[in-house]
Amino acid sequence: MDSATLSRASSADESVSPAGWARVRLILVLGALIALGPLTIDMYLPALPAIADDLLTTSSAAQLTLTGTLLGLGLGQLVVGPLSDALGRRRPLVAGTAVHVLASLLCLVAPNVAVLGALRLLQGVGAAAAMVVAMAVVRDLFTGRAAATVLSRLMLVMGVAPILAPTIGAGILLRTSWRGVFAVLAGLGVALMLVAVFLLKETLPPARRRTGSVRPVLRTYRSLLLDRQFVVLTLVAALGMSALFSYVSGSSFVLQDHYGLDQQEFGLVFGIGAVALIGASQFNVVLLGRFSPARIVLHALSAAVVTGLVLVTLTATGAGGLLGFVIPLFFLLGAVGFVLPNAPALALSRHGEAAGTAAALLGATQFALGAAIAPLVGVLGNDGPAMAITMTAGAAVGWVTLAATLRAERRTGVAGH
Template sequence: MRVIFVLGALIALGPLTIDMYLPALPALGEDLSASSSAVQLTLTGTLLGLGLGQLVIGPLSDAFGRRLPLIIGTAVHVLASLLCLVAPNVVVLGLLRTLQGVGAAAAAVVALAVVRDLFTGRAAATMMSRLMLVMGAAPILAPSLGAAILLTGSWRGVFAALAVLGFALMLVAVFALKETLPPQRRRTGSFGPVLRTYRSLVTDRQFVVLALVAALGMSALFSYVSGSSFVLQGTFGLDQQQFGLVFAIGAVALIGASQVNVVLLNRWSAERIVLWALAAATAFGAVLVAVAATGLGGLIGFLIPLLLLLGAVGFVLPNAPALALSRHGEAAGTAAALLGATQFGLGALIAPLVGVLGNDAPAMALTMTAGVLIAWAALAATRVRTRRAEVAVA
């Protein structure tokens, strides 16, 4: 339980950094005289930082242990949060949000690497599901915390709170996390071996497909995160507090599914659960697109397939990363880095599409559905190819 709490707190830094200022996006755009698309690019900057930062921090954690990169990364997050307080325009804010994402990347990649240091196979998938329960408090509480701050202050106060939270998590890293990578298992941090490790990862077809599945599942979630404040507040007229409540309900659907996943793992394989979850998510997404396009059922009609889609994604997010990481335990930090970079990098590319397509309900629904559909097709095609290869060998 102590390990779950510590790692869950570390993984939560990324969602807190992403979600806490969502209720402030419309007000932020007005204050900085920026369009909604420009404001959404500050979210893109955070996702880019989270993705690219992991590519550097992952190999460093394999070379120097888990704790040192984590402590330095959270310190960077605190500094960037404080600088966001005085950002004069949306461009500077976007750059600082990127730096903030780099700092949060340390917590994300180290937490995944520690899971792989301590657990394998089904145990790792179970651990990931338990972590989602702990870290799930972040997306539930973050928008509500942001909305509460907006009641008494401006959007800049959100970044002051993020600085305090980052500092608290840095203390957790210093005092509550033991080193899980002994010196004899560490890898060299020089450039050549790191590149060779990345090359071995990207030439492993199954790892690449599983990383892509995890990334596309995450991109559906980020499409929701990117567009939800504009759709729910703009299209459906919710205020900041109501938005925080609805966003929390979506997080509960996601987390609840991840806990049911632990029970399902006792009967079915993680890969089979992911395949069926993606098929269900695609079906729910098709209904969501139809409802969003026609307006049938109003807010309730929109929320029902949306929550079902988020619930289906809740089965994908713990299983796909666990399956991918189980293939490369000898380089867990680097593998976790590439996995995380793929997830957040693709999320950074996909999330702005909601704004480009119109920042409305059909745009968000279409983007979410496309992500899970492509993930299902990629995984299904890989399973068919694997079975054919097994038959040929037999």
């Protein structure tokens, strides 16, 4: 799988790929667009306990508003992806960002948790446009190792979002209620809409656009689902993401309710996890000079399983207190940081002719699995062991899936010779 994917990637015309300052500017713009999703997810995390109290609901019900966002991000990508292949990248991006702004403003006046959950779903749909278009633009311009390198750099830019988002949210809560978080998100949506209009050039010329009618779109999705390697890589990327969503979903309750941190301290500790993700994604660029993306993913998942088992043991026994929770978590999130740029880059390298649709299916799978994982942490108890178990399980299933696929393909290759 790995060598074949990379050989196809190397055949792409890289002469049109931006270089120098143009590449830096593009990465900054795409990073800002991709960051809208994490900001939408993470900025209100410190407010989850307050939302549960203010709307007279349970912590599990409050977490379902996060599930609504993840579902919106997944479903929105399935729609926006094919539209971006048919209409170009810019128009769906601007329309989706406008939807995000409108939903954010409506969240300001949500009267109960059910309405808030529905509006968060709509907010996720809007944020999906920014995320899927950014991924499609990467595939329009880069492929193979170059795409993995650009995605690693994007994670550096995007990593600022989860570091700052809970801290910003906590700062907002010092001055206003949780509803003020959504006013800030609306303002960010407007700013990113202006970025899309003035700083992002169209990367899909009319000659390369596909029809937007339903049947061809369904045929494209069918061809993607019949590509075993694409499906495996997408599943691995989604399982890696599920470990991250387990952390996002449960961290506010674990750190604030179990370990007794206040909202500002939670924002600081949450940012430590983001530093692990960023550091790993940047070191990934160095590793790509020596190792294939598939090999990096396989070893990273192995490391995630080992550190995850340590985290499960320490949280279940209470050994080490807060440090016994944070230290193995740091290494587990670092391992995930190697999975997130490489698995999507490998998957997208296989379908440059339908980059938007492929990115949509990839992203939708990631967020659909995240939507399933988010309430699971609450169901299991919203404590350290619950979060550790769900994070480790995602990494373990991803490792087994990829290892089994690579082993089967090696056997097939040997038989063929």
